[in-house]
Amino acid sequence: MxxxxxxxxxxxxxxxxxxxxxxxxxxxxxxxxxxxxxxxxxxxxxxxxxxxxxxxxxxxxxxxxxxxxxxxxxxxxxxxxxxxxxxxxxxxxxxxxxxxxxxxxxGIQTLGEQDLCVLNPGKENAQGNRSIISAGTGLGEAGLFWDGERHQPFASEGGHSNFSPTSDIEIALLQYLQQRHQPVSWERIVSGAGLSNIHEFLCHYHNQESPPWLHEAMQQGDPAAVISRAAIEKTCLLCTEALALFVRLYGVEAGNHALKIMATGGVYIGGGIAPKILEQLQQGSFLRAFFAKDGMESLMHDMPVTVILNExxxxxxxxxxxxxxxxxx
Structure with missing residues (x-):
């Protein structure tokens, strides 16, 4: 039909x-x-x-x-x-x-191997609930409940839950954003706008200004795309640091969401950003942050983690x- x-x-x-x-x-x-x-x-x-x-x-x-x-x-x-x-x-x-x-x-059931990139294979024949988290314009989160026979998708607005810092620099990031947003949600950090927020914070934190060429490019195009491109091409150290922090925090929140709904059947990373920074997601910091859950590391390692490439x-x-x-x- x-x-x-x-x-x-x-x-x-x-x-x-x-x-x-x-x-x-x-x-x-x-x-x-x-x-x-x-x-x-x-x-x-x-x-x-x-x-x-x-x-x-x-x-x-x-x-x-x-x-x-x-x-x-x-x-x-x-x-x-x-x-x-x-x-x-x-x-x-x-x-x-x-x-x-x-x-x-x-839509996950329509995807083939060419539409997916595995970051963590997880436990063989993993079963149970699944989670999906997608950073793009905003931060979306949803789940698939395993009823014993099939997965039943359900919505959530978990991306608007409060950001929870775990290091000195993340606390400083929270305090910086609190001057503009109350409360500060995960979407303010893990999204296209979030990458721009992180870059702006790091300029303030290190008391440095963006180079003129970067500032001009950000004014003329999508700031997040400009920052990520400069980070990938290693033409701006602040952009490289911003993308690294973004990737780590993406892993933290992906793990948070997966743990809350017991996504033993797998975790899917969707949205428009992940395919563009796939190499950075594969370098290890994303998964280290994903796995780092108090007393639950073994459970997290068993969860398959896969990036959706099909837009x-x-x-x-x-x-x-x-x-x-x-x-x-």
Whole structure:
């Protein structure tokens, strides 16, 4: 069956018509829109429908934010989405909403070996709950409950829980950010904006200024991308230190989330940032931070840890969610 699926984020919105049998997904047509250049999701969907003519049986959108009482709210955009009203206004079949990390969790089953990179193989034939954590525009977290037969995805807003420092420099980072944000969530640290926050803090901490070329590049483009590129190319020591601290803290929070939901079946690192810094994630500091849990190191070592490389995972997951809802309304 054909489904109109969407991955709706603070930076970009991707819509696609896909063909799915409830297990596999084939993308027929897709288009990505800069989210902040539009006033609503409805405006984007209308543009898509005006461009591409496909009949579809249902719509399903994964949103970077919570769904409450059937209404979706974008964390980093002033959008509120009423699926019933939106479907009526656009004259399309009913719309289902789910959190974008929940959509990622649904989409994991569509992935092949080429879509994944294993950081820690973990225990052979590991079973149990799974976790997924994704740093991008924000920090998303979700889980998959193992019911004994299959994994059941569920949403969370754990990325907004309070940041917990464990070293002197992390305490200094917290105190620096507390001057601007109360409270300081993990999303302020482990996200695109978080990498920029860490870099800015380190400039203050070391009483150094960014070189003019870096400052200019950050003004002209995505600051986090500029910082990570300078770190990877080793053209700025402060950027290298910023990315190293970011990677370590990403590992800390990935481990926190995995431990809280007993993700013995595996941990997935999603989002747009991880594939771009894959080499840094493979160098060891991420896993050392992930494993370092008081008295639980052995348990953490047994958890498989895998990076998701396919950026369409949430899109495919939204489609599978629609099929599930149609079968079990």
């Amino acid at each position: 054909k489904i109109l699926a969407g991955d709706i984020g603070g930076t970009k919105t991707t819509l696609a018509v896909v063909e799915t049998d409830g297990q596999t997904v084939e993308q027929l047509v897709a288009h990505t829109y800069p989210s902040q250049q539009h006033t609503s999701l409805q405006e984007i969907v209308r543009l898509f429908l005006d461009t591409y003519s496909f009949d579809f049986m249902a719509c399903s959108f994964g949103l970077a934010g919570p769904i409450h009482d059937g209404i979706g709210t974008l964390t980093n955009l002033p959008w509120k989405i009423d699926p019933v009203q939106m479907a009526e206004d656009l004259g399309i079949p009913g719309i289902w909403l789910l959190n974008d990390l929940e959509a990622n969790a649904w 369409d995972t949430a899109l495919y997951g939204a489609a599978l969610y629609a099929v599930s809802r149609m079968k079990n309304p």
